[in-house]
Every structure is written in C-alpha cells, then in structure tokens.
Amino acid sequence: MGVFQSAWEQYLALMAKSPVACAFITVAVFVSFLVTWAQFEYKMNCKPSEPPFVPYYIPFIGSMVQFGMHPINFIRENQKKYGNFFTFLMFGRKMTVCVDIDGNDFVFNARHSHVTAEDAYNSLTKPVFGADVVYDVPNAVLMEQKRMVKAGLSIENFKSYIPIFIEETNQYIDKHWTKEEDTVDMLKAISEMIIMTASHTLLGPEIRSKLYEGVADLYHTLDGCFTPIHFLFEWLPLPSYYASDKAHAELDGIFGKVIKERRANPDAKHTDMLDVLMNAKYKNGKDMTDKQVGNMLIALLMAGQHTSAATTTWSILNLADQPAVADKARAEIEQMMGTKVIGKDVPEPSYEQVKDFSVLDNVVRETLRIRSPLVEIMRKVIKPVAIPNTEYVIPAGNYLVASTAISALDEKYYKNAEDWVPSRWEQSDENEGSPDKATTDYGFGATTTSARSPNLPFGAGRHRCIGEQFAYLQIKTILYVLLSRFEFSLDPKRGMPERNYQSMVMLPEGPVLAHYKRRHD
Ligand code: HEM
Known part of the structure; x- marks a missing residue:
C-alpha cells in the first residue's frame, strides 16, 4: 500500500513540474498495460485443439x-503463415x-445443427429486410421462402423482364446522359439502373412508379443499416436503428395498399415476384402474411442491389479498359441478332439470345471471379465442429469466415489470377465446378452438394444464392444496351x-469515373 502511495505522490509531483513528461509516462504505462493484457488474452486463446490464433x-x-x-x-498473409484454417480476434x-x-466446402456444407447463418447475420439483416423473413425465421422456413421465390424466377417471367430491363436502362440514359460524350460517376449511374430494373420486375410497376415519390428514400434509409456496426450490435441508440423501424412502417403501408388493390382485381395478369409471393403457400397450407410478402421483396431487392451494381460497374470499367473485348461482344451480338446493333433503337433480343451472348457471359463470370462482391461469408458455431482431416475442433461461439x-x-x-481475362472461360469450365456433381435438395431445388470449388461467387449449400440467373440476365441486358449505345473509356x-472494403459489399473506390461517347451508324 505504501509503495503505491509513494508512486502516486511522485506522479502528482511530476505532473505539477512537467505535465508533458507526465503525459508521456501515462501513455507509455497505458500502452504497456494493454500489450501485456493482450498477450495474456492471446495466450489463453491459443489451444492445441483449435486452429492457430493470429497474434x-x-x-x-x-x-x-x-x-x-x-x-x-x-487473409492471404495469415494463410501463408498458418494454413487454410486460423482464428483472429475482432471486437471480442x-x-x-x-x-x-477445403475451407469453402467446410463452411458452405457445415451441418445446420452445429453452424448457422441466422446467428451470424440476423442483427445485420433484420433492420434492413424486416421481421419474419430470411434470417429472422427458422432455417426450415427460410428454405420454404427460397422455394417460393425460386418459383417466381421462372423462364416465363424472365422472358417478360427483358423488355423492362431495356426500357428502364434507356429511360435512365435519356434522362441523365444527354451529351454527345461526358465523364460520369459510373457506380452511381449503374446503381440507379439496377434499382429501377429490379424494382419494376420484382416489386411490380405500381411500386416502381412510386420510386421517386419517396420509396427510393425509404430504401436508402434501410440500406444505411447495412453496415459493419449493425453486424456487431443488435441494438444501439443510434439514428440508423430508429430510422429503419420508421422506414419499414412506411413501406408496409405502401406495399399493403398495392397488395389490397391487386386482391380487389384478381383477373389482372402480373409476371412479377409480388404476384408470385402473394399466391405462394407454405407446406402447411398457410399464405405468407402481407408483411412477409413486403419484407421478402425488400430482402430480394437488397440482396441483388449492391452485388449486381458492383458487378455491372466493374464489368463496364474493365470493358472500358479493354475496348477489344467490348468490340468482340458487339460483334457476337450482331452476328447472333443478324442485324447491326447501334444507337438508341436497339432490337429486343429474346431470352434465349441474351442467355447465349457468350462474350458477355464470360465478361460477367470473369468480373465475379476477380471482384466477387461478397468477400466474407459468415456463420456462427453453435455446437463444436471438427475440421475434417485435422486435429482441430472449433468451439461453440466462434464465427466462421x-x-x-x-x-x-x-x-x-x-x-x-489477378488479371481480367474473360476469354479464359472460352476454353473450359473445369475450374468452375467440383468434379463431384452430386446434388442435394435443401427444400428449394437441387444444388450441387460439394463446394470444393475455387470460384463460388454465388455461394453453395443450403444458403446458395437463388438470384444468379436473374442477376446474369439483368446485368447482361444492361450491358447489351450500354455497349450498343456507347463507347467507354476510363477517366x-x-x-x-x-x-473499397468499407461497406459490406466490395465496391470500386469512389469517385468511379468513366467516359461515355455516343455510337452512331
Ligand atoms: C445468397 C451472391 C444477386 C438473392 C447469396 C450468397 C451469395 C450471393 C455469395 C450466399 C450467402 C451465404 O452463404 O451466406 C450474389 C451475387 C449476386 C447476387 C454475387 C449478383 C451478382 C442476387 C439477386 C437476388 C439474390 C439478384 C434476388 C433476386 C439471394 C438470396 C440468397 C442469396 C435469397 C439466400 C440467402 C440464404 O439462403 O442464406 N447471394 N447474389 N441474390 N442471394 Fe444472392
């Protein structure tokens, strides 16, 4: 006690004599305390039965x-030091x-009784998607919801989406890209094209028409919750946490009104996702509630918004950087359509033709390989899991990445591998899938069982993306219009x-400038 008292007295005396030296000593003591504590904590975390821990x-x-x-x-640096499995500490x-x-297969195919996505994601997604959908329901219900959505992503519906994708893209261009040539923020432009095309096709023309009467602002509010802080904290007294409840209440009102109007006119034909979900049934014969229908639509819109906007933007940037690939895509399109495709009045390709635009297909596939929008896929371990072919067991409470x-x-x-080379996909598909082609049905259709593949931009297993075909069709059709009407170059x-890794989806670092120049006959 006496030692501490005399040290404290000396400290007070030093503070009176030389405050700068005193501040320096305070910081040094505090830093050494933190480092010692960290080392102690780190030693406690290193266990031979668990993967190596990053210091x-x-x-x-x-x-x-x-x-x-x-x-x-x-990840790369630590993979070199510790191998394919290692643990690090992040905010406790x-x-x-x-x-x-091996890691891909381990995470995507982990048993749901031991490892879940809902425990990892729900604090992030509930404010954005709303209650009672996706990760806010038991996994078996999510599988049923995915089945219902998949029914809406049918070829018949896709066929009706192509003219809408073209019309919406043209509308954006005619309104915003009015000059002969100009430099624009490409990420901003493409993000708008994606939200308009997706809202129109998935949510229906009524909600699309309200986009600029406040609906876009409500989406924007919800999108503001899609941040790492919401991943870390289920609730905080911050504006974004309050704002999302209010935005959901307003959207419920808007969706509810449209649903009511449609129910009052049962003979009108619709080919959008809203129509499919309004008429879908769970296995027990129950309908989705109107609130679930609205929240599921928001979830789909949000799931596709940044992922597809990022992929389309990176595609255009790379095409601007390698105009020879853009010319090759145009040549293939013209050959398949049997006509010149230049300027505003582009002919409308059929669903089959868009699917067969192989150069654009390879452009999107290669872009997804080098710029996969979702860099981290998370799960939470709820019962200890052993990593096959190792002595490691991952304890409950850890997150998997x-x-x-x-x-x-x-x-x-x-x-x-770092180069953008779409033609690499012309030769073979051999790296794309695992040699094991067996499939499993988790409740929403057959999915390849193994995830032992290096390139899985749409994930694998029970949580695999169901929007892949929609995304390819939407992105390729937008690229079709843009390449027909413009030449692009980088600023x-x-x-x-x-x-840019600061958002939950990896985007190009702003400002994302690119130059367009109109094409003429
Ligand atoms: C799941 C990627 C577009 C709806 C996923 C997953 C990935 C992914 C990696 C798995 C997540 C996990 O395992 O934790 C992408 C990419 C897209 C895209 C790269 C565009 C380029 C879309 C679109 C929709 C959509 C357009 C809707 C129309 C979904 C849904 C899930 C999902 C419903 C399932 C979530 C689950 O079961 O946990 N997506 N996605 N995605 N995606 Fe997509």
Whole structure:
C-alpha cells in the first residue's frame, strides 16, 4: 500500500513540474498495460485443439483494423503463415477463417445443427429486410421462402423482364446522359439502373412508379443499416436503428395498399415476384402474411442491389479498359441478332439470345471471379465442429469466415489470377465446378452438394444464392444496351479504381469515373 502511495505522490509531483513528461509516462504505462493484457488474452486463446490464433496487441479489438482495411491481404498473409484454417480476434469475437477449396466446402456444407447463418447475420439483416423473413425465421422456413421465390424466377417471367430491363436502362440514359460524350460517376449511374430494373420486375410497376415519390428514400434509409456496426450490435441508440423501424412502417403501408388493390382485381395478369409471393403457400397450407410478402421483396431487392451494381460497374470499367473485348461482344451480338446493333433503337433480343451472348457471359463470370462482391461469408458455431482431416475442433461461439475471393484469385487455380481475362472461360469450365456433381435438395431445388470449388461467387449449400440467373440476365441486358449505345473509356486521371472494403459489399473506390461517347451508324 505504501509503495503505491509513494508512486502516486511522485506522479502528482511530476505532473505539477512537467505535465508533458507526465503525459508521456501515462501513455507509455497505458500502452504497456494493454500489450501485456493482450498477450495474456492471446495466450489463453491459443489451444492445441483449435486452429492457430493470429497474434494481436490491443485486447478485445484484436486484428479488427488490419482485417477491416484489406481483408484479402490480411487473409492471404495469415494463410501463408498458418494454413487454410486460423482464428483472429475482432471486437471480442473469435473469427475462424476457412479458406481454399477445403475451407469453402467446410463452411458452405457445415451441418445446420452445429453452424448457422441466422446467428451470424440476423442483427445485420433484420433492420434492413424486416421481421419474419430470411434470417429472422427458422432455417426450415427460410428454405420454404427460397422455394417460393425460386418459383417466381421462372423462364416465363424472365422472358417478360427483358423488355423492362431495356426500357428502364434507356429511360435512365435519356434522362441523365444527354451529351454527345461526358465523364460520369459510373457506380452511381449503374446503381440507379439496377434499382429501377429490379424494382419494376420484382416489386411490380405500381411500386416502381412510386420510386421517386419517396420509396427510393425509404430504401436508402434501410440500406444505411447495412453496415459493419449493425453486424456487431443488435441494438444501439443510434439514428440508423430508429430510422429503419420508421422506414419499414412506411413501406408496409405502401406495399399493403398495392397488395389490397391487386386482391380487389384478381383477373389482372402480373409476371412479377409480388404476384408470385402473394399466391405462394407454405407446406402447411398457410399464405405468407402481407408483411412477409413486403419484407421478402425488400430482402430480394437488397440482396441483388449492391452485388449486381458492383458487378455491372466493374464489368463496364474493365470493358472500358479493354475496348477489344467490348468490340468482340458487339460483334457476337450482331452476328447472333443478324442485324447491326447501334444507337438508341436497339432490337429486343429474346431470352434465349441474351442467355447465349457468350462474350458477355464470360465478361460477367470473369468480373465475379476477380471482384466477387461478397468477400466474407459468415456463420456462427453453435455446437463444436471438427475440421475434417485435422486435429482441430472449433468451439461453440466462434464465427466462421469463408472467403471464396481467396481461392478465386489463387495462381494455383487460375493463371495470371489477378488479371481480367474473360476469354479464359472460352476454353473450359473445369475450374468452375467440383468434379463431384452430386446434388442435394435443401427444400428449394437441387444444388450441387460439394463446394470444393475455387470460384463460388454465388455461394453453395443450403444458403446458395437463388438470384444468379436473374442477376446474369439483368446485368447482361444492361450491358447489351450500354455497349450498343456507347463507347467507354476510363477517366485518364482516375484510371481503374481500387477495391473499397468499407461497406459490406466490395465496391470500386469512389469517385468511379468513366467516359461515355455516343455510337452512331
Ligand atoms: C445468397 C451472391 C444477386 C438473392 C447469396 C450468397 C451469395 C450471393 C455469395 C450466399 C450467402 C451465404 O452463404 O451466406 C450474389 C451475387 C449476386 C447476387 C454475387 C449478383 C451478382 C442476387 C439477386 C437476388 C439474390 C439478384 C434476388 C433476386 C439471394 C438470396 C440468397 C442469396 C435469397 C439466400 C440467402 C440464404 O439462403 O442464406 N447471394 N447474389 N441474390 N442471394 Fe444472392
């Protein structure tokens, strides 16, 4: 006691004599305390039965900053040191990274009794999607909801979407790109094209027509919750947490009115997702509630918004950087359509033709390989799980992190893996799927069982994306219109943007500038 008292007295005396030296000593003592605490905590975390733990120097925060700044570099560096399975600390959470094809398979095919997506994602997605859908329902109900949505993503409906995609893209261009040539924020432009095309086709023309009467602002409010802070905290007294409840209440009112009007006119024919969900039934014969229908539509819109906008934007940026690929796509389109495709009055391709635009297909596929929008796929371990062919067991409470971007950019699987080379997909599909073609039906249709593949931009297993075909069709049709009407080049000062990891979906770092120039006959 006496020792502490005399140290404290000396400290007070030093503060009176030299406050700067005193501040310096305070900081030094505090830093050494933190480092010692971190080392103690780190030692407790290192267990021979668990994957190696990445060292850190700030307790609780752990490696959050390094991971958040550049997750791909962070994972790659630690993969080199520790192999395909390792754990790091992030804001008190133990995150076990599982990479390469073994890691992909382990996470995507983990048993639902042991590892769940809802425990990992619901705090992030509930404010955005709303209650009683996707991760806010038991997994068996989600599988049924996915089955209902899949029924709405039918070829018949897709056929009716192509003219809508074309009309909406043209409308945007005619309103905003009015000059002969100009430099524009490409991410902003494409994001608007995606929201208009998706709202019209999925939510229906009534809600699309209200987009600029406040609905777009409500989406924007919900989108504001799609941030890492909502992943970390289920609730905080912050504006975004209050705002999402209010936005949902307003959207419920808007959707509810449209649903009521449709019910009052049962003979009118619709080919959108709203119509499908209004008439869908659970296995027990019950309908989706109107609130569930509205929330599911919001969930679908949000699931596709940033992912498809990022993919379309990166595609245009790469086509602007390699105009020879754009010319090749145009030549194939003209040959397939049997006519010149230039300027505003582009002919309407059929569903089959859009599907067969193979150069555009390879453009999108290659863009998804090198710029997969979802860099991290998360799960929470609720019962300990053993990693096959290792001595490791991951304890309950840990989070799993898969990153298919790591294997998709690995030289072991793709030559010059960092380069954008759409023609690499002309030769073969061999790297695309695992050799094991067996399928499993989790309740929403057959899905390839194994996830031992390096390139899985749409995931795998029970949580696999059901929007892939819709996304390809939407992105390819938008690219079809844009390439017909314009030549693109990168802004010479800005060049090709870097990747921005600050949002939940990996976007190009702004400002995303590109130059358009009208094409004429
Ligand atoms: C799931 C990617 C577009 C709806 C997923 C997953 C990925 C993904 C990786 C798996 C997530 C996980 O395992 O945790 C993408 C990409 C897209 C895209 C790259 C565009 C380029 C869409 C669109 C829709 C959609 C347009 C809706 C029309 C869904 C749904 C799930 C999902 C409902 C299932 C969630 C679950 O079962 O947990 N997506 N997606 N996605 N996606 Fe997509």
